Amino acid sequence: MFCLLVFMCFGDRVEDKKIKEIEQVERRMVVNHSRFNILNFWPSLSKIVLRKRWAQFLQLRKDQEEVILPLIRARREVKEQRLRNLNVEGNEHVVSYVDTLLDLQLPDEKRKLNELEILNLCNEFLNGGTDTTTTALQWIMTNLVKYPQIQEKLLLEIKEVVGEGEEVVKEDDLGRMPYLKAIVLEGLRRHPPARLVLPHAVTKDTVVGEFVVPKNGTVNFMVADMGWDSKVWDDPMAFKPERFLNGEREVSFDITGSREIKMMPFGAGRRICPGYGLAILHLEYFVANLILSFEWRAVDGDDIDLSEKQELTIVMKNPLCAHISRRDAGSRAQVHD
Known part of the structure; x- marks a missing residue:
């Protein structure tokens, strides 16, 4: 990444x-x-x-x-x-x-x-585009190990799109994989890389519902709590990609929040993260190819631990340890994420 x-x-x-x-x-x-x-x-x-x-x-x-x-x-x-x-x-x-x-x-x-300003923006680009995406990828792969039935269902979708014998999922294939997209969205809902978005401020006294936000007052959004709200999401702490699929097995969810805001891992509105499209593309591409190439299984007797800790993002307290084996071979290897 x-x-x-x-x-x-x-x-x-x-x-x-x-x-x-x-x-x-x-x-x-x-x-x-x-x-x-x-x-x-x-x-x-x-x-x-x-x-x-x-x-x-x-x-x-x-x-x-x-x-x-x-x-x-x-x-x-x-x-x-x-x-x-x-x-x-x-x-x-x-x-x-x-x-x-x-x-x-x-x-x-x-x-x-000037050079130092460009340097600052490069640092922001590299860290913002890597750390958040790799954190989200780790959480998604962890849930695919924890729920092998979801992994198998995703594998079937991938093979239907790319065909038997293909070794790589191409970027053009991703648009025909709604279940893959639903898995990525569910990963971002259940495990947003950040609990809060970047703080904002109002330029004048503003009334929001019953509250008055004073001029220059700092405003933030509880991103994780929004995605876990039981008034909005059924069984919010469960990992259920199907919640993002409609009756035609298509994803109709709007991640930008232009129609409604039920979760906002990238923020929303004019200040939404400009790299959200790239992040979703990377997540879909990496997840699809990791699943097509390898079978991921939990280590025998090892319960998948979803405990968290705070770094720059919310990462796994105990990083994923899983058995992987190539889809085209019987050899197995234990790897630490």
Whole structure:
């Protein structure tokens, strides 16, 4: 997942060693997010009281710059070469996320983004697109191990679409797999990667129902509780993908909330996560291919534990341990997620 996001971000097939460096520095920032978050409050005081923590943060920030800025500068050079109509190695040119940032113009300030601003947005892109999606993927695969009948039903749908003997589910196949889509939606409802969305604020005093939200008052939404509301969902703590299928066995649920809001793992309205479509595509693609290629089974005598813990996202307290075997072979292997 991270390799895919790096390619989308920088438009080049980065060497494995370099990807590992990017992954390590980004992971360190994610893991220490809660420790560094306190530095936002009263910085002039925290720089004195929390000197060591500030030093750790600044060192990590320096490490990010050393790893990622060369990739941004290389992409800028490729762009400048193309503008000068010079020969660029390789015939294929992928428009990357960084390319769009290099072109971006700030209308109010009448300038383009500087390198550190682009770096910040790349960090947001890599972490936001990887951590939340991999967390959701882990929860979905855990439930497919916990409920093998759902896994078998999904496998039948996949084989009906791709045909016997096919080894890969292609992107074009996904649109013909409503049960797959229902499984992904149920995973996001039952196990949203975040309990809350990013906070918002109102620009003026606003009345919402019986409540008055004062100007600049912070507003947030209990995303997990919305998806577990027994007034809206039947047996909300159960994993039932069928709840998203209508009488024609099609998914008619609107994840954007434009018609109604029954859950909002990506937010809703104008401020909805801009990457929600990409996240669902990645989840459907990875789940489908993991199920087509492998049979996933619980370890004998091991009860699937759905306990949670808070990192940047809500992850499994005890990561999934499962037996997997290739669909075309009898060999079995135990793997830890």
